[in-house]
Amino acid sequence: MNPERLAPRVLGRRVPLPLVGWLTLVWVLLWGDLTVANVLGGLLTSLIITWLLPLPVVDPGIRLRPVAMAAFLLWFAGDTVRSTARVVFYVLRPGPPPTELVRVRLRTSSESMVMLIMVALSSVPGSVVVEAYVVRRELVLHVLGLTGGDVPLRVQDNVTALERRIVAAFGTAEDRRETVR
Numbered sequence: 001m002n003p004e005r006l007a008p009r010v011l012g013r014r015v016p017l018p019l020v021g022w023l024t025l026v027w028v029l030l031w032g033d034l035t036v037a038n039v040l041g042g043l044l045t046s047l048i049i050t051w052l053l054p055l056p057v058v059d060p061g062i063r064l065r066p067v068a069m070a071a072f073l074l075w076f077a078g079d080t081v082r083s084t085a086r087v088v089f090y091v092l093r094p095g096p097p098p099t100e101l102v103r104v105r106l107r108t109s110s111e112s113m114v115m116l117i118m119v120a121l122s123s124v125p126g127s128v129v130v131e132a133y134v135v136r137r138e139l140v141l142h143v144l145g146l147t148g149g150d151v152p153l154r155v156q157d158n159v160t161a162l163e164r165r166i167v168a169a170f171g172t173a174e175d176r177r178e179t180v181r
Contacts, residue, residue, distance in 0.1 A: 011051065014054065015051055019055070023045070023049060024042035024043050026042075027041065027045055061110055061112035061171075061172055062116075062170050063172055064169075065169055065170070068169040069170070072165040072168070076120065076124075079124055080123070080125070083126045087125040087144060087145060090144060098147050099143065100142075102143055102151065102152045102155040103140050104141060104152075105138055107137070107160070107163060108167055108175050108178050109137060113170070114132065114137075116166050117163055117166055120162055121159070126145050127141055127144070128141065128142045139159070141159075143155055164179055
């Protein structure tokens with residue numbers, strides 16, 4: 001969609017129409033009455049505010065791909081159920097649970113993608129992001145309940161799979177190129 005259509009110029013400055021609409025809605029809700037005067041007052045106020053206080057154009061670096069997002073959410077739900085069962089098992093079992101700090105390497109350098117990855121990792125029971133080194137593309141995770149073979153390698157594989165799914169669902173074309181290599 002053409003950004004010019006969503007932010008026409010008024011007296012030489014761009015006025016973002018979605019923001020004008022949102023501010024008008026907030027104005028009407030604050031007044032509590034849906035009247036013509038409230039809507040016109042909200043429109044006028046929001047036009048003046050957006051004209052006097054222009055906001056910079058910010059690209060959050062997130063693109064929504066519905067099919068990939070649905071696949072990610074299904075995978076994330078399954079991972080959450082498995083992790084919850086594992087945590088419950090170790091909480092009910094006598095003795096200390098197996099825990100480990102693991103350093104994992106990310107392939108993406110996008111701060112938006114790193115933030116989504118950190119939120120997803122911390123949302124799943126049994127894993128917490130302890131430290132993040134965005135410049136070095138590394139995270140330090142505290143994981144609970146993984147035993148047996150090479151735990152750091154298994155955690156790295158899980159994080160890489162999560163990263164690939166998140167970038168496929170929300171990443172820009174540049175993010176997707178970074179994670180392919």
